[in-house]
Amino acid sequence: MEINIATRQGRSPVTVFDIEGEINAGTYEALQAEARKAFEAGARNLLLDLADVGFVSSAGIRALNAIFKLYQTDGETSEEIARGLRDGTFKSRHVKLLNPGPRVTEVLSIAGVDMFLEIYRDLDEAVASF
Numbered sequence: 001m002e003i004n005i006a007t008r009q010g011r012s013p014v015t016v017f018d019i020e021g022e023i024n025a026g027t028y029e030a031l032q033a034e035a036r037k038a039f040e041a042g043a044r045n046l047l048l049d050l051a052d053v054g055f056v057s058s059a060g061i062r063a064l065n066a067i068f069k070l071y072q073t074d075g076e077t078s079e080e081i082a083r084g085l086r087d088g089t090f091k092s093r094h095v096k097l098l099n100p101g102p103r104v105t106e107v108l109s110i111a112g113v114d115m116f117l118e119i120y121r122d123l124d125e126a127v128a129s130f
Contacts, residue, residue: 001027003034008047010127015043016098020052023060031060035067044094045130046071049123051099061111064095068117071095081116091118098126 001021008014015038023031035046046067050056056064071094072081084090097119100108108114120126 001030003031005034005038008123008127010130012045012130013043014045014047014127014130016047016049016123016127018049018052022055022057023053023063024055024057025059028057028059028063031063032066035070039070044071044073046095047098047120047123047126047130048095049098050104051101053100053104056104056107058111061107061113064113064117068092068095085116088115090116092116093130096120096126096129098123 004018006016008016081090095117097117
């Protein structure tokens with residue numbers, strides 16, 4: 001897995017991870033480490049470009065969950081998130097996905113990740129959503 005990192009400016013800065021390869025048991029820790037490094041450097045909005053990701057395993061789903069939790073804000077309490085997830089109204093304001101392929105989209109849907117992480121097909125639209 002390779003991660004190319006860029007920053008785009010919308011209403012606020014957005015860190016974009018352009019990920020190539022698979023997110024699996026051998027790579028998920030690297031993804032989490034890069035997300036943590038970006039967060040510690042001040043990133044608060046993260047867009048994960050999955051266009052070149054061919055496969056996401058259960059370890060990859062765990063990584064997405066960990067990144068989601070890392071980027072939660074003080075205004076998003078665990079109780080509010082849990083309630084929103086139960087009733088289907090919660091979407092992360094700080095972590096979003098871009099261009100997952102059909103196979104990856106299916107895995108995200110089966111795992112329920114698409115219930116709390118918005119998926120975009122257009123980079124400019126995704127950046128503007130933060």
